[in-house]
Amino acid sequence: MRIEAGQAPTAAADPMAFRMEDSTAAAGTAADARPLVSVIIPVMNEVRTIAAAVREARDVHPRTEVIAVVNGSTDGSAAAAGQAGARVIAFPEPLGHDVGRAVGARAARGDILLFIDGDMVIRRDVLAAFVAAVEAGADVALNDYHGPTGKSRVHGVVLAKHTLNAALGRADLGGASMTAVPHAISRRALEAIGADALAVPPLAQAKAAAAGLNIRLARRVPVGRLNPPRRARERSRSLEPLIVGDHLEAIAWLSERMDPRGGFSDGDRRRSKVR
Numbered sequence: 001m002r003i004e005a006g007q008a009p010t011a012a013a014d015p016m017a018f019r020m021e022d023s024t025a026a027a028g029t030a031a032d033a034r035p036l037v038s039v040i041i042p043v044m045n046e047v048r049t050i051a052a053a054v055r056e057a058r059d060v061h062p063r064t065e066v067i068a069v070v071n072g073s074t075d076g077s078a079a080a081a082g083q084a085g086a087r088v089i090a091f092p093e094p095l096g097h098d099v100g101r102a103v104g105a106r107a108a109r110g111d112i113l114l115f116i117d118g119d120m121v122i123r124r125d126v127l128a129a130f131v132a133a134v135e136a137g138a139d140v141a142l143n144d145y146h147g148p149t150g151k152s153r154v155h156g157v158v159l160a161k162h163t164l165n166a167a168l169g170r171a172d173l174g175g176a177s178m179t180a181v182p183h184a185i186s187r188r189a190l191e192a193i194g195a196d197a198l199a200v201p202p203l204a205q206a207k208a209a210a211a212g213l214n215i216r217l218a219r220r221v222p223v224g225r226l227n228p229p230r231r232a233r234e235r236s237r238s239l240e241p242l243i244v245g246d247h248l249e250a251i252a253w254l255s256e257r258m259d260p261r262g263g264f265s266d267g268d269r270r271r272s273k274v275r
């Protein structure tokens with residue numbers, strides 16, 4: 001088992017500049033064998049599920065490394081992940097939402113990066129569909145999950161996902177988003193997007209689309225059903241403001257690079273006649 005010490009995230013310390021200490025071969029991974037797939041799992045107090053999640057992830061491909069970015073955990077999650085075969089990067093303090101993805105991407109050695117969460121167990125055959133999509137030519141392989149849209153009040157996060165995809169000229173993606181797991185990206189996508197952008201998944205998606213990368217739907221995984229405790233937490237500590245803000249950040253980034261109408265036609269409107 002290997003646990004690499006991440007520099008504590010403070011005002012003066014960038015968690016993306018984490019330190020590697022006493023690096024040895026991770027359990028189940030030969031030191032000289034470069035993986036094809038890197039599975040990245042942010043973890044914070046997920047001892048109930050993390051070992052099973054790691055075991056499923058390890059079997060997604062014969063050449064797989066699993067990177068668990070354990071941050072702010074006090075329940076033994078780091079040890080459980082390491083014993084299950086993950087390479088563990090540990091931070092004593094919480095990194096904040098999705099920063100673990102960016103940290104893990106920086107450390108990944110594979111040509112395909114697969115992102116999952118530590119609080120749910122997804123079968124290896126389901127995860128393999130995302131790897132297969134990238135092997136078949138996708139740069140970004142998304143969960144074909146769009147959120148409920150037939151309600152009288154559609155959740156703000158669902159609206160934000162659909163809105164961003166429309167602004168990107170990819171209304172065909174519906175509500176599919178890099179905010180949701182599982183999703184996978186190619187090494188080419190990582191280089192085009194930049195690891196830092198993965199801390200704000202909608203921004204990463206906007207950068208991928210703007211770069212002309214191949215973004216496609218891989219498989220539908222209803223993650224809400226896989227993790228009822230997360231749904232309960234959402235009712236008491238909603239992430240809606242954070243995630244909607246992430247999408248607004250992505251739209252602002254996109255707007256700075258486009259004309260005032262975002263590339264959409266102004267039709268036959270003759271505005272000069274009223275000036």
